[in-house]
Amino acid sequence: MSYDFARYLNIRSAINPVLSPDGQRVAFLSDITGIFQAWSVGIQGEGVARWPRQLTFFSDKIWEIHGTPAADHLLAVGDVAGNERQQFYLITNYGAGEGGREGHHVIRLTQDDQAIHTFGAWSQDGRRLVYTSNARNQVDFDLYLLDLESGTARCLREWAGRRSVVAWGRGDRAILSVDTVATEQIELYLLDLESGQERHLAAGQPHARYSEIRWVQDQVYLLSDRLHDRGALCRLDLASGELEPLLFAEELDAAAAPHRGELELLAVAPQGDQAALTYNGDGYSHLFLVDLVNRRWRRVESLPLGVIGHLQFSRDGRRLILDLQSPVQPPDIWLLELETVEARQLTFSNLAGLDPATFVAPELIRYPTFDGRSIPAFFYRPRQSPPSQGYPCILYVHGGPAGQQRPDFDVRFQYFLHRGYALLVPNVRGSTGYGRHYMMLDDVERRLDSVADLKHAVAWLHQQPLIDSRRIAIYGRSYGGYMVLAALTEYPELFAAGIDVVGIANWVTFLERTSPWRRAHREREYGSLAEHRAFLERISPIHKADRIRAPLLVLAGDNDPRVPLFESEQIVARVREAGGTVEFVHYPDEGHKFSKLANRIDSFTRMADFLDWHLGGEAG
Numbered sequence: 001m002s003y004d005f006a007r008y009l010n011i012r013s014a015i016n017p018v019l020s021p022d023g024q025r026v027a028f029l030s031d032i033t034g035i036f037q038a039w040s041v042g043i044q045g046e047g048v049a050r051w052p053r054q055l056t057f058f059s060d061k062i063w064e065i066h067g068t069p070a071a072d073h074l075l076a077v078g079d080v081a082g083n084e085r086q087q088f089y090l091i092t093n094y095g096a097g098e099g100g101r102e103g104h105h106v107i108r109l110t111q112d113d114q115a116i117h118t119f120g121a122w123s124q125d126g127r128r129l130v131y132t133s134n135a136r137n138q139v140d141f142d143l144y145l146l147d148l149e150s151g152t153a154r155c156l157r158e159w160a161g162r163r164s165v166v167a168w169g170r171g172d173r174a175i176l177s178v179d180t181v182a183t184e185q186i187e188l189y190l191l192d193l194e195s196g197q198e199r200h201l202a203a204g205q206p207h208a209r210y211s212e213i214r215w216v217q218d219q220v221y222l223l224s225d226r227l228h229d230r231g232a233l234c235r236l237d238l239a240s241g242e243l244e245p246l247l248f249a250e251e252l253d254a255a256a257a258p259h260r261g262e263l264e265l266l267a268v269a270p271q272g273d274q275a276a277l278t279y280n281g282d283g284y285s286h287l288f289l290v291d292l293v294n295r296r297w298r299r300v301e302s303l304p305l306g307v308i309g310h311l312q313f314s315r316d317g318r319r320l321i322l323d324l325q326s327p328v329q330p331p332d333i334w335l336l337e338l339e340t341v342e343a344r345q346l347t348f349s350n351l352a353g354l355d356p357a358t359f360v361a362p363e364l365i366r367y368p369t370f371d372g373r374s375i376p377a378f379f380y381r382p383r384q385s386p387p388s389q390g391y392p393c394i395l396y397v398h399g400g401p402a403g404q405q406r407p408d409f410d411v412r413f414q415y416f417l418h419r420g421y422a423l424l425v426p427n428v429r430g431s432t433g434y435g436r437h438y439m440m441l442d443d444v445e446r447r448l449d450s451v452a453d454l455k456h457a458v459a460w461l462h463q464q465p466l467i468d469s470r471r472i473a474i475y476g477r478s479y480g481g482y483m484v485l486a487a488l489t490e491y492p493e494l495f496a497a498g499i500d501v502v503g504i505a506n507w508v509t510f511l512e513r514t515s516p517w518r519r520a521h522r523e524r525e526y527g528s529l530a531e532h533r534a535f536l537e538r539i540s541p542i543h544k545a546d547r548i549r550a551p552l553l554v555l556a557g558d559n560d561p562r563v564p565l566f567e568s569e570q571i572v573a574r575v576r577e578a579g580g581t582v583e584f585v586h587y588p589d590e591g592h593k594f595s596k597l598a599n600r601i602d603s604f605t606r607m608a609d610f611l612d613w614h615l616g617g618e619a620g
């Protein structure tokens with residue numbers, strides 16, 4: 001049976017679970033209507049979920065929701081047409097819809113459409129929240145306090161840089177914040193709201209990442225790579241800024257074998273006696289429960305192996321809620337009873353009537369590259385028999401570059417597999433999930449080393465009898481779009497087609513035109529206009545567009561605050577000037593990510609048709 005992309009795009013997801021304070025309801029994000037909105041569902045005693053109720057009704061997606069500690073209220077965060085200028089909405093009494101009673105309200109809390117608002121934390125009583133915003137000058141994120149009763153917000157402190165609040169403790173008298181200077185350099189600060197004194201907790205320490213910061217029972221727990229390349233669960237001494245390691249990633253290696261990687265998510269029970277953390281091993285999430293009192297841990301075996309997001313303990317510390325997905329199962333909400341370690345699936349997202357047995361899980365392979373390293377990659381093989389000359393294959397390059405392709409549910413991959421395309425999806429150097437050192441291997445002057453990893457990915461494909469070496473396409477979005485253009489200009493003979501979605505074509509114009517609040521951060525990854533302009537020009541595909549031989553499809557969003565539309569416009573013009581074949585579509589109501597169903601159907605259908613036309617699909 002053959003289906004079009006639109007059918008696959010009717011597969012739905014449920015993510016970002018938030019347990020209500022009484023543990024009787026779970027709120028979550030779902031694209032049941034075709035775009036992510038906030039929903040809630042009751043949890044009956046036997047764990048069977050009732051019919052979900054829709055809580056928000058926007059034409060743009062809701063990006064995240066945050067529960068409040070005291071009542072059935074939620075904070076929902078959304079933007080307009082993909083502009084990433086997040087706005088806050090309060091959803092009151094979201095449990096009101098249970099038991100036949102309807103009636104909740106959605107109230108806009110922020111008023112400045114041009115500013116970004118980044119949620120921080122709730123006060124203990126859930127009546128106030130702190131957040132940061134770049135409203136003052138579009139570049140620096142200042143600290144604000146918002147009072148729900150009056151609906152008014154006031155600036156508590158002007159900060160410099162990309163500050164965000166990570167915790168509010170000591171009876172609402174102290175705030176922990178981070179300054180995201182670079183992907184590999186996060187700075188920690190402690191602000192005493194009564195004295196106004198702020199301390200730089202990481203002063204004098206080596207550059208490090210700090211994440212999943214949890215302030216519970218006056219103890220601060222976090223994950224950091226300050227002490228170990230692949231991270232450790234630590235307790236932070238707020239007086240000295242020192243870290244006390246409680247559990248190193250390498251202590252979990254054997255339990256997570258054959259996968260290997262770094263610590264990723266952390267939740268701490270409100271009682272402060274236990275934690276849950278995930279170990280990202282080759283992209284797979286291994287869930288561990290940690291006894292913080294007796295320093296013991298155990299791996300949870302009762303969940304399907306896949307990718308876990310959003311860990312949260314119930315208020316009584318007896319349950320853990322999470323979202324979980326795998327290459328053959330879209331994200332859904334699961335509940336773990338900690339006493340029995342019994343796992344129950346609470347939501348059952350729609351599969352659009354497709355047989356899940358037709359979905360394909362990848363094989364994890366490692367291929368050799370130029371400097372003796374092995375590059376991890378997921379290889380997906382279609383279920384149908386290969387054509388006589390072998391499968392056409394898509395080399396998909398993830399974005400970031402500090403990102404990672406995971407064994408998660410990717411509707412694009414499942415559709416291309418359905419159409420007879422094999423896929424190879426590498427985590428080239430610069431990817432996250434393999435430790436700090438690997439993540440920095442592509443920085444600045446080593447940029448083309450990661451492009452060389454793509455050349456060796458194709459070399460691996462050429463050694464696979466199942467693959468037709470003449471029909472290899474390369475596809476990527478965002479930074480992955482840059483990698484597509486770089487591969488097509490550095491190694492033009494290797495590819496039969498290329499798809500660049502919101503990709504960078506010219507490092508100079510990208511850094512000049514990306515949104516001002518992110519420029520310094522991105523220059524740490526790529527190099528700065530002041531110091532590296534000549535290098536950036538040398539590695540920009542725009543100046544080598546005449547070398548592109550493969551037909552190219554370029555897709556973009558007009559409101560992209562990260563990679564301006566101009567990047568796509570200039571590469572399209574240059575390729576056309578050079579006599580190349582290029583199709584170009586951009587979406588006036590989208591940004592860096594295409595979130596509206598109609599645009600997703602259109603863009604993915606165009607990709608499939610483009611590949612079928614130039615690679616001949618399964619019929620080729």
Ligand SMILES: CSCC[C@H](NC=O)C(=O)N[C@@H](C)C(=O)O
Nearest residue numbers: 399400401478479480522562563
């Ligand atoms: C710190 S944001 C990096 C991830 C993001 N996603 C896609 O690759 C992105 O915007 N990357 C490029 C475009 C960038 O570095 O700005």
